Amino acid sequence: MAPMNRRKFLKWSGIGAIAALVGGFAARGAMAANRYYSGPVSDHFDGTYFFNPGGEQPRGGLDLLRWKLGGNNIAWPDSFPSPFPQAVPETRVSGDRLTVTMVGHAAMLIQVAGFNILTDPVWDDRASPVRFAGPKRVNPPGIRIGDLPPIDIVLVTHNHYDHMDLETLWVLQGRDKPHFVTPLGNDALIRSRIADAKITVMDWGGREDIGPGMVLHCEPCHHWSARGVSDRRMALWAAFVFETPAGKIYHIGDTGFHRGINYRAAREKHGAFRLANLPFGAYEPRWFMQAQHQNPDEAVEGMLLCDAAFVAGHHWGTFKLTDEGIEQPLAALHAALDARHISRDRFRPMRPGQIFEVPTISV
DSSP states (O other): OOHHHHHHHHHHHHHHHHHHHTSOOSOOOTTOOOSSOOOOOBTTBOSSOBOOTTSOOOOOHHHHHHHHTSSOOOOOOSOOOOSSOOOOOOSOOOTTOEEEEEEETTEEEEEETTEEEEESOOOSSBSSSSSSSSOBOSSOOSSOGGGOOOOOEEEOOOOSTTTOOHHHHHHHHHHHOOEEEEETTHHHHHHHHOTTOEEEEEOTTOEEEEETTEEEEEEOOBOOOOSSSSOTTSSOOOEEEEEETTEEEEEESSOBOGGGHHHHHHHHHHOOEEEEEEEOOOOOSHHHHTTTOOOHHHHHHHHHHHTEEEEEEESOSSSOOSSSOTTHHHHHHHHHHHHTTOOGGGEEEOOTTOEEEOOOOOO
């Protein structure tokens, strides 16, 4: 690699960006021990590694270099302020009300049926294993952590750094001692920082009663996991469905579209949803990202396949992970909705501090 190209590559990626997006590109060793989970073989676990049945595995180091040296990266501004002020949410909501307040990226506060639920909370300035490199947020969290209401449930969908921030989880534990819910293997990571955490660990297809009128289901999504260069796919990734007295919520932290298979399965198993929280950013270049991050057109198709009345869109505009410009996901989302004659009010591209009071739907 020429000296200038090497410097440019390091500037673009940084240690944190590589870890956050790729999680290490060393080839897996023959039957290396799984450091996070030990359990029976299943249709998505081979005894050492988790995988997407009938799907694709993450690409390796040579493809990473090809992507990073491709010259198609569109720079983001250093600051992308939200049009919404930092929110101070209500303490609780009840009855038929359902609200979502955007923190940033995949961190969202869901308030329903008296429960306060945080998804993939990241308050750190970087989505990275280090503080001097890696994706840096371009807007502050949409809620100051001190302005959060009491948190009952913290949902951690997988272990990538833009979704699992152990320092934020540690702060939340000291503040509220919430009930953590996460897929197989991720509990080992959480306990490495919070030894006394209350954790429910779930496998795909699992069901847990987590409070009065609240049932949580763990469902498949097409993704992967890693925290470093040697633990790729050693912890599970998942989507979740909340059954609540105010309606059903389908939450996905990250996913590739995977021919819509998981969306159809969720609709068949659970019926229609009042709300789906769907990612629609961090998708270019498609040849590298399509197996792990859906694009806006695919997110709108997923909305239709799972029969969601409304969508809170996330995973855009806070951490630069991929090549597209900062506002490209928004333009592509609007184009996808308009092409299908779907009201833009049904799929909200959430910005930090924005509060979405989800309309009620007739059953």
